[in-house]
Amino acid sequence: MAQESLTPELERTVAAAADAAPAVAALDPRDRAAALVAVADALEEHRTELVEIGTTETGLTTARLNGELTRTAVQLRMFADTAIAGDEVDARIDEADTEYALGARPDVRRMHLPLGPILNFAASNFPFAFSVAGGDTASALAAGCPVIVKAHSGHPELSDATAQVVGDALRGAGMPAGTFGLIHGQENGVAVLQDPRIMAGAFTGSIAAGRRLADIAAARPTPIPFFGELGSVNPVFVTTAAVAERADDLASGLVTSVSGSAGQLCTKPGFVFLPEGHGLDAAIASAAENVAEHRMLGPRIASGFARRRDEILAADGVRVIADGGVRLDDDEQGWVTATVVAVSLDDFRRNHDALIEEAFGPLTIIVETPAGTDLASLLPEFFAGNLTGTVHLSAEEAAGSTGNRAELAALVGALSRQVGRVLFNGWPTGVAVTPAMQHGGPWPATTNDSSTSVGSAAIQRFVRPVAYQNAPEAFLPAALHDDNPLGVPQRRSPAGDSTTWGDAARR
């Protein structure tokens, strides 16, 4: 079934992944977990050299990249625990039942099995955590799937160096050859995505590129799921009472969130709705002056940001609060600080088309709302899906004891319909890597919002359900054995259960 269009090198990589798939799937989850921990340990052993390459290639600071490498190692270890816990297996056992409501019921047992080879398109802005050994790779390996990473062109050397560390660690841990592969080049990525042996795709990047790849995945003779994490403008809503309570904290928190990593984060707050007359201009300007100049990831991203920033500054009614600028150096690298502008709600509505598109860099737009504005209605009016939405409340409002409680609940409800994560009294950058994290949201935040790309639930993207009916134990996967040797959560439906269906709902 090899595609003729693959080069010999790509063919070897894809064939190796396909050949490895049954063996990787059949491994005891503890063996997969041990391999993930071995990768985490190896990354930390090679920390100094990897961070050095990364700093040179991306312009991100040593502190940031050290933190990101730590995050990458921690999430590999989290997924090791996730694989052992086996929540994603969702093991269900229906006991055979001669008294079943629809005639005798067989013994049916259902679990989730790994999909097979996954193609993971790495991101530019997280050269460790969303790249070669990042969350997509870790979650797919934890699920029991071989992974092919398409390296991002922004850090090819780091990708090769990381792949060497990952490959060696996996081999050392006894994982089958073909468990992990690395490829370079956009066209190669598209060719592999179209190969029938690839069972799912993951991606972190722009809306345009993500849409193109998602369309390719959907149009294949055999369509596959494609989990793209794309753009987001992350609206923030601040109440009058919150401004009155902590103006300076809000100003400095906003500037820190907008300018961190030169604003090159998919969770950067792009729009902040503040009450008219908020009086934060001076505090914001002052906080922005203290932001150190930061190099952007590369010349293309810098020129794109400069262009987008110019468009926003040229729009009618835009007032500049902090003018971060973009300075190009002799290598055409862009150096930036924070740009903060403000616009009235009326002007925002009039110039919506010019203002709404994401500026990928350290810029945010404050929208000043008149008293009495129905904030909940602004969400469907102005925004499509987003990764996050944030509400800043006063202590009294948070307690639910103020007169505007219903309005605030309506705002939270509207957010929950349009975003993947609703934050209170914080800032959306700095995504915690935890079991309950949700990093994903309605289009165009992601191409598929049934799951997350951060946190342990991300493992669910790479499994599918299979049921076994009247299976002898000799041919049943261990997760479905009655004595539960893997200790996974099992949901048993005892014989006789159907006799009470519907009763709980009758009052």
Add this chain to the structure above:
Amino acid sequence: MAQESLTPELERTVAAAADAAPAVAALDPRDRAAALVAVADALEEHRTELVEIGTTETGLTTARLNGELTRTAVQLRMFADTAIAGDEVDARIDEADTEYALGARPDVRRMHLPLGPILNFAASNFPFAFSVAGGDTASALAAGCPVIVKAHSGHPELSDATAQVVGDALRGAGMPAGTFGLIHGQENGVAVLQDPRIMAGAFTGSIAAGRRLADIAAARPTPIPFFGELGSVNPVFVTTAAVAERADDLASGLVTSVSGSAGQLCTKPGFVFLPEGHGLDAAIASAAENVAEHRMLGPRIASGFARRRDEILAADGVRVIADGGVRLDDDEQGWVTATVVAVSLDDFRRNHDALIEEAFGPLTIIVETPAGTDLASLLPEFFAGNLTGTVHLSAEEAAGSTGNRAELAALVGALSRQVGRVLFNGWPTGVAVTPAMQHGGPWPATTNDSSTSVGSAAIQRFVRPVAYQNAPEAFLPAALHDDNPLGVPQRRSPAGDSTTWGDAARR
């Protein structure tokens, strides 16, 4: 955001569903459950009239349609219990943690919320269970989503009558106007599928129609998930020892499974791999003679089956064991019994293209395999994804105590990679409606095999995850409250959990 292309009537239906969505989502799960039980009770109250309309429109027997109505009522009550149990919510609570491995962790709580309005394309062959009040509708309502059903053209009168019963019951149970709607016509279905207010699609029908609709859903400006349950040929493998043990049971079981509902079931076994010299011809022919003639669903399906049957009978090397025929009556309705043919593995391989496509009707192809055939390798050689795959073993083989255990395990492994349900010593028709059932499989069995269209797990198709970060309890959904007033399963991650990540994998 109304589309101009919708007729006024469609616009009213879609607008009503969109307007109802937040209210339906906000209902206490017990209220949704009570509404589902009310629909189940109402269907049973109107049983006689509904079954009468259905028999006339579809040619299915009164016994079959009575059973199907009971199944429909039972699954509505099962989904009532499912909604109350709240497994699909997958509530997760990360406790805030100042000692977290990556710096202080906020309080993060994640649950699944309803997607919003669902468009459900009803099936021809299950006028109750996969139609107006069927599993797709029941699971979407249980999830908290309004539903618009596109009626199947094969039973329009029954669809209208059922919709009247469903609508009255939902209104009587206090559900918001717009919770349920019915539309007719293929073009209308496509127009509504393209409407931005529709958040997901469900479908049961042919591969061609399902692919067309899935492509439309994927190509929308805002792509949506589309859960199509399409075609399947359901391969069955019978060992030599199983034939030796119970030849007559196998012959009669096969004929019953192939001919039930005139073979118009997506789980009908289309291919049966039997050892050469199985000696079952006489028993199969005799069982087939006892099958009563059955009317097919409609003239188009009958003529399609007659054509496909002729093609198969004309293929090289095909031997007729039981010749069911197709008799057309004066209304061009087709009447059928079971057709069973056999072909050698060599001829099957040679004429694969002519034989492999599904025959939607009471026909099965026995493929006779020489001793020593590697059965596991036949699956990827001949088949794409399927809803089911079946293995018939002898008692000794099932115990795992025979010399061919490894081969059989390889066959089961190959099946688990290509189908959604693996059966042992049974027949795939007659899908149990239970918590562990899986009805779905890799393309082209379904357009999206991350879930099921039968069984309580089907509710998971219509929800998406949302996280709340540092949310005051006043603005947090009840399923995520610490005191858990809804009693849903909550997965708590205590502070300090990250300190041990990876430890369990170190040996």
